Amino acid sequence: AQSVTQLDSQVPVFEEAPVELRCNYSSSVSVYLFWYVQYPNQGLQLLLKYLSGSTLVKGINGFEAEFNKSQTSFHLRKPSVHISDTAEYFCAVSDQNDYKLSFGAGTTVTVRA
Amino acid sequence: NAGVMQNPRHLVRRRGQEARLRCSPMKGHSHVYWYRQLPEEGLKFMVYLQKENIIDESGMPKERFSAEFPKEGPSILRIQQVVRGDSAAYFCASSPIGQSLPWAQHFGDGTRLSIL
Numbered sequence: 226a227q228s229v230t231q232l233d234s235q236v237p238v239f240e241e242a243p244v245e246l247r248c249n250y251s252s253s254v255s256v257y258l259f260w261y262v263q264y265p266n267q268g269l270q271l272l273l274k275y276l277s278g279s280t281l282v283k284g285i286n287g288f289e290a291e292f293n294k295s296q297t298s299f300h301l302r303k304p305s306v307h308i309s310d311t312a313e314y315f316c317a318v319s320d321q322n323d324y325k326l327s328f329g330a331g332t333t334v335t336v337r338a
Numbered sequence: 339n340a341g342v343m344q345n346p347r348h349l350v351r352r353r354g355q356e357a358r359l360r361c362s363p364m365k366g367h368s369h370v371y372w373y374r375q376l377p378e379e380g381l382k383f384m385v386y387l388q389k390e391n392i393i394d395e396s397g398m399p400k401e402r403f404s405a406e407f408p409k410e411g412p413s414i415l416r417i418q419q420v421v422r423g424d425s426a427a428y429f430c431a432s433s434p435i436g437q438s439l440p441w442a443q444h445f446g447d448g449t450r451l452s453i454l
Binding site for chain 2: 229231257259261266267268269270271274276315317319323324325326327328329330331
């Protein structure tokens with residue numbers, strides 16, 4: 226069984242500033258890691274995923290994340306945010322032999338002008 | 339190319355009533371997954387179905403909850419005798435035939451269930 230901890234529940238940020246959303250996970254087996262975005266009253270959209278290989282993963286909308294196995298972390302970053310990035314962001318993990326996703330509690334990002 | 343369709347988007351029920359949530363997967367998808375998002379929490383897996391088969395219901399509460407995915411029509415998540423604690427957002431995801439992979443799951447917009 227895995228668990229996912231998102232360390233910040235709310236992150237306010239000014240437009241064009243950088244943002245980092247922190248995610249730590251625990252698992253007894255090898256995992257795949259994901260970040261999803263949820264805009265108000267919508268479903269989840271996959272931002273990026275780490276399956277294997279390079280620990281730096283680039284996703285859509287200018288987001289990237291870095292897998293750190295020793296720290297069991299998968300933090301999400303964007304160098305310059307837009308107002309349209311205001312949303313809730315979920316970190317998720319799955320066992321490499323499983324289809325079930327386990328999600329963190331989410332981080333609400335509010336971008337202000 | 340329509341995505342995963344869930345209806346209703348919002349559902350209000352009184353305690354003791356039944357709630358029926360519907361999910362139509364994307365065209366060409368034969369795997370359906372239901373997740374529940376309780377307030378202030380992340381989504382949690384409930385059940386995985388293929389046409390006419392429940393593959394994994396390890397995340398379903400033992401009582402009052404059931405799910406089906408008939409040969410024809412949408413998948414249904416049914417909650418009998420609802421209680422306040424059932425208030426949540428219920429998300430459906432689907433994936434293509436032969437791809438029960440986590441990243442292949444496409445999510446619907448969810449049904450927000452409120453229990454009065």
